[in-house]
Amino acid sequence: MTDAQPDTLSEIRREIDRIDEAMHLLLMERGAVIDRLIEIKRTAATGSAFRPQREADMMRRLAARHQGRLPLATAEHLWRTIIATFTHVQSPFTVHVEQGSDALGMHDLARFHLGFDVPLVGHGTPQRVIQAVAGSTGDLGLVRISAEPGSAWWEALGGEGGPQVMARLPFLARGSHPAPAPALVVARPLGEAAASETTVWAIEHESETAPDDGAETLASVKRNGRLLRLAAAHGETPPAEHARRLGGYASPLAA
Numbered sequence: 131m132t133d134a135q136p137d138t139l140s141e142i143r144r145e146i147d148r149i150d151e152a153m154h155l156l157l158m159e160r161g162a163v164i165d166r167l168i169e170i171k172r173t174a175a176t177g178s179a180f181r182p183q184r185e186a187d188m189m190r191r192l193a194a195r196h197q198g199r200l201p202l203a204t205a206e207h208l209w210r211t212i213i214a215t216f217t218h219v220q221s222p223f224t225v226h227v228e229q230g231s232d233a234l235g236m237h238d239l240a241r242f243h244l245g246f247d248v249p250l251v252g253h254g255t256p257q258r259v260i261q262a263v264a265g266s267t268g269d270l271g272l273v274r275i276s277a278e279p280g281s282a283w284w285e286a287l288g289g290e291g292g293p294q295v296m297a298r299l300p301f302l303a304r305g306s307h308p309a310p311a312p313a314l315v316v317a318r319p320l321g322e323a324a325a326s327e328t329t330v331w332a333i334e335h336e337s338e339t340a341p342d343d344g345a346e347t348l349a350s351v352k353r354n355g356r357l358l359r360l361a362a363a364h365g366e367t368p369p370a371e372h373a374r375r376l377g378g379y380a381s382p383l384a385a
C-alpha cells in the first residue's frame with residue numbers, strides 16, 4: 131500500500147484512530163474501576179497492593195488468547211506496565227534491584243515488568259536489596275537467580291515479618307524473551323495475597339552434592355564441606371527434613 135491510494139489509506143487510519151481511542155477510553159475506565167477497588171481492598175493490612183497469584187492468572191489468560199501480528203512479548207509488557215502502574219497508584223512502592231554482575235539485564239527486566247512509573251533503586255548485592263525491602267512497608271526487591279552466587283544471600287530471607295520470595299520472572303518464560311534475566315521478586319509477607327503453586331526452600335545438605343529430591347536448584351553455595359541450596363518445588367511439601375520455607379510463587383508458564 132502506498133499514498134497513491136489515499137481513500138483506502140485514510141480509511142485504514144480512521145480505523146486505527148477508532149481503535150486507539152477505544153483503547154485509551156478503556157484504560158481510563160480501568161483507572162476508574164481501580165478507584166473503586168481501592169475503597170474495598172484492604173491494602174493497609176500488608177502495605178502492598180501487589181497480588182501475585184491474581185497477576186499470574188491474568189497473564190496466563192492473556193497468553194492463551196493471544197494471536198496475530200502483535201508479538202506476545204509486547205502484549206505482556208503493555209499489561210505488566212498497566213498492572214504495575216495501577217499497583218503503584220493503589221499504594222506507592224519502590225523496587226530495589228540487584229545490579230551486581232548483570233545490571234543491564236536486571237534493569238531491562240525491571241522496566242519490562244514494571245514500566246516507568248514505579249521508581250527503581252539499584253543495589254550492589256542481594257543482601258542490600260533484602261535489607262532495603264525489610265526496612266520498608268510495601269517495597270519490592272528483584273534478585274537475580276544465578277546458579278553459583280558469591281554468597282548464600284537467601285539466608286537473609288524469612289524470619290518474623292521478614293522479606294520472602296513472592297514471584298519469579300520472567301513469568302511467560304520463552305527462549306526468545308526480550309528481558310530474559312531470571313530473577314526472584316521479594317517482598318514482606320503478603321498474607322493470603324501470596325502465590326504458592328511453587329514453594330521456595332533453603333536446604334542445608336551434609337555433603338557438597340544435592341540429592342535427587344525432585345526440587346529445582348535455583349542457586350547453591352559450598353561452605354565447609356556442606357551445600358547451601360536455594361530450591362523450588364511444586365506444592366507445599368518440604369523436599370527435605372530441615373528445609374526452611376522462604377516463600378513461593380505462581381509457576382511460570384513455559385513455552
Ligand SMILES: O=C(O)C(=O)C[C@]1(C(=O)O)C=C[C@@H](O)C=C1
Binds near residue numbers: 167213216217
Ligand atoms: O486485583 C487486584 O487486587 C488489583 O489490585 C488490580 C491489579 C490490576 O491492575 O489488575 C493490580 C495489582 C495486583 O497485583 C493485581 C491486579
